[in-house]
Amino acid sequence: MQKSLLTLGLLMASSTLVFAQKQDIEKKFDGKEAISQFTYLASDELMGREPSRPEMKLAYTFIAKELEKAGAKPVPGANGYYQDIPFKLSSPPKTGNIKIGDFSFNQGQNLLVLEGTSFSGKFELVDVGFGSAEDFAGKDLKGKIAVTNVGAPNKLSPNQLFSEGRAKAVRAKESGAVAIIERFNVPSIPWQLISGFLNRPQMSIDMGEVSDMPYIWVEDLKNQLTGQNLSSAEVSITGKVTTDIEGKNVLAWIEGSDPKLKNEFILLSAHYDHVGVGTPDAKGDSIYNGARDNAVGTVAVLNAAKYFAQNPPKRSVLLALWTAEEKGLLGSGYFASNPLIPLNQIIYNLNIDNAGYNDTSIITVIGLGRTSADFMIEEAVAEFGLTAKADPSPEQGLYDRSDNVNFARKGIPAPSFTLGFTAFDDEINKYYHKAGDHVEDFDLNYAQVYWKSYILSAQKIANWDQRPMWQAGDKYEEMSKQLYGK
Numbered sequence: 001m002q003k004s005l006l007t008l009g010l011l012m013a014s015s016t017l018v019f020a021q022k023q024d025i026e027k028k029f030d031g032k033e034a035i036s037q038f039t040y041l042a043s044d045e046l047m048g049r050e051p052s053r054p055e056m057k058l059a060y061t062f063i064a065k066e067l068e069k070a071g072a073k074p075v076p077g078a079n080g081y082y083q084d085i086p087f088k089l090s091s092p093p094k095t096g097n098i099k100i101g102d103f104s105f106n107q108g109q110n111l112l113v114l115e116g117t118s119f120s121g122k123f124e125l126v127d128v129g130f131g132s133a134e135d136f137a138g139k140d141l142k143g144k145i146a147v148t149n150v151g152a153p154n155k156l157s158p159n160q161l162f163s164e165g166r167a168k169a170v171r172a173k174e175s176g177a178v179a180i181i182e183r184f185n186v187p188s189i190p191w192q193l194i195s196g197f198l199n200r201p202q203m204s205i206d207m208g209e210v211s212d213m214p215y216i217w218v219e220d221l222k223n224q225l226t227g228q229n230l231s232s233a234e235v236s237i238t239g240k241v242t243t244d245i246e247g248k249n250v251l252a253w254i255e256g257s258d259p260k261l262k263n264e265f266i267l268l269s270a271h272y273d274h275v276g277v278g279t280p281d282a283k284g285d286s287i288y289n290g291a292r293d294n295a296v297g298t299v300a301v302l303n304a305a306k307y308f309a310q311n312p313p314k315r316s317v318l319l320a321l322w323t324a325e326e327k328g329l330l331g332s333g334y335f336a337s338n339p340l341i342p343l344n345q346i347i348y349n350l351n352i353d354n355a356g357y358n359d360t361s362i363i364t365v366i367g368l369g370r371t372s373a374d375f376m377i378e379e380a381v382a383e384f385g386l387t388a389k390a391d392p393s394p395e396q397g398l399y400d401r402s403d404n405v406n407f408a409r410k411g412i413p414a415p416s417f418t419l420g421f422t423a424f425d426d427e428i429n430k431y432y433h434k435a436g437d438h439v440e441d442f443d444l445n446y447a448q449v450y451w452k453s454y455i456l457s458a459q460k461i462a463n464w465d466q467r468p469m470w471q472a473g474d475k476y477e478e479m480s481k482q483l484y485g486k
C-alpha cells in the first residue's frame with residue numbers, strides 16, 4: 001500500500017514535470033508576436049531577403065534587435081550580434097574569348113570565367129595534370145597560365161570541383177602563374193546545365209588575393225585539349241566586375257544553468273536569407289517572400305531565444321541565424337570554418353530549413369534515426385499532438401543540402417526540424433522557391449505548434465544527462481570521434 005502510493009506519487013510527479021514543461025512553453029509563448037515577426041520577415045518590404053540586396057539590412061537588424069529584446073547575449077568575438085562575412089559578388093565578364101591553337105572558346109558557350117579580374121594578352125601554357133601539390137612542385141609558372149583538369153581523381157562532384165579548384169588557384173598563384181584554366185571533362189555533369197547556372201553573378205566568400213586570380217573553365221568533354229602539347233593562349237577577357245558585399249550571420253547565446261553542463265552548447269539555427277526578386281508568376285508577383293523557406297525557421301529560433309533567456313536549460317544555447325544558405329550554405333560554412341565557440345563544445349545542432357508542408361499532423365525531421373537524441377524530439381512533438389517522421393524523400397539529399405551539413409561534416413549531430421511533408425510533391429513545389437511563398441496562405445495554428453514543439457525538443461536535449469551521439473556506422477560518426485576525442 002505504502003509502496004504503491006509512493007510509486008503512484010512519483011509517477012504523478014514525473015508526468016506533472018513533463019507536462020509542466022510543455023504547459024510553461026504554452027503559457028509563455030506569445031503567438032501574436034511570433035506571427036507578427038513571421039509576417040514582417042516574409043513581407044514585400046524585405047524584397048526576398050537576398051544577401052546582395054540593400055533590404056537585407058532590414059532583415060538582420062530586425063533579427064539582432066529581437067535577440068537583444070529576448071535577453072540573449074552577444075557572442076564574444078562577434079561584432080555585437082553579428083559575425084561579419086566578406087562576400088564578393090562576381091559577375092560574368094562582358095566579353096570573354098580564349099584561343100588555344102585551333103580552338104576558340106567563348107564566354108557562356110564553351111568558356112566560363114568564374115573568378116578574377118579582366119585580363120588580355122598572349123600567355124604561355126603549362127600543363128599541370130590535375131594540379132595537385134606534386135603536380136605544381138618545382139614548376140616555375142611565372143607570367144604563365146596553369147592548365148589542369150577539373151577536380152581530382154575520384155573527386156568529381158560539383159562541390160569537389162570547386163573546393164579542389166580553390167586549392168589549385170592558391171598553388172598556381174604561389175607558383176607565379178597569372179591565371180588558371182581548367183579543362184572541364186566530367187561526362188557525368190552536363191556542361192549546358194552547369195554553364196547555364198554559372199554564367200550569371202555568383203556570390204562567394206572573398207579569399208583575398210587569390211580571388212583576383214582568373215579562374216577559368218573551358219569545355220573539353222571530347223578531351224580535345226588533352227595531350228595536345230598546346231603551348232600558348234590568346235586571352236581577351238573584358239568587363240569582369242566584382243563587388244564586395246558585407247554578409248552577416250546573426251548570433252547570440254544564453255548561458256546554461258548547470259555549472260558543469262553550461263560549458264556545452266546546443267546550437268539552434270536557421271537560415272534567414274532567401275532568393276530575392278525574380279521572374280514574376282502568373283499574378284505578376286516577383287518578390288520571393290520565403291515564408292516557408294525560411295522565415296518560419298527564423299521565427300522558431302527567435303522564440304527559442306526568448307523562452308530560454310527566461311528559462312535557461314542546463315546546457316548553454318547558441319542561437320544562429322545564417323545568411324546566404326541559398327548561395328551555397330555560405331554563412332553556416334563560414335561559421336564552421338571560423339567558429340566563435342569552439343566546435344568541440346557544440347554537442348548538438350537542431351537546425352531548421354523548409355521547402356513547405358503537406359501534412360500538419362507531423363513534423364518531418366531530416367536525419368531522424370541517425371542520433372541518440374531522436375527520442376526526445378519524438379516525445380516533444382507528441383506532447384503537442386504531432387508525430388515525428390523521418391525524411392520521406394531521401395532521393396532529394398536534403399540532409400546534405402542545408403546548413404546542418406556544415407556541422408555534421410565536422411562531427412556534430414545535426415538534424416533539421418522541418419514542417420511536415422510526406423513527399424516532395426506538387427503541394428511542396430507550389431511554394432518552394434516560388435513568388436507565392438507567402439504568410440497569407442500559411443496555416444498559422446500549425447506554425448505555432450511547430451514553433452512550440454521546436455522549443456520543447458531543444459529544451460529536452462539541452463537538459464539531457466547524456467550527450468547526443470551518432471548511431472554506430474553513420475558516415476559522420478568517425479568525424480565525431482575526432483572532434484570530441486572519443
Ligand SMILES: [Zn+2]
Nearest residue numbers: 293294353354
Ligand atoms: Zn531554405
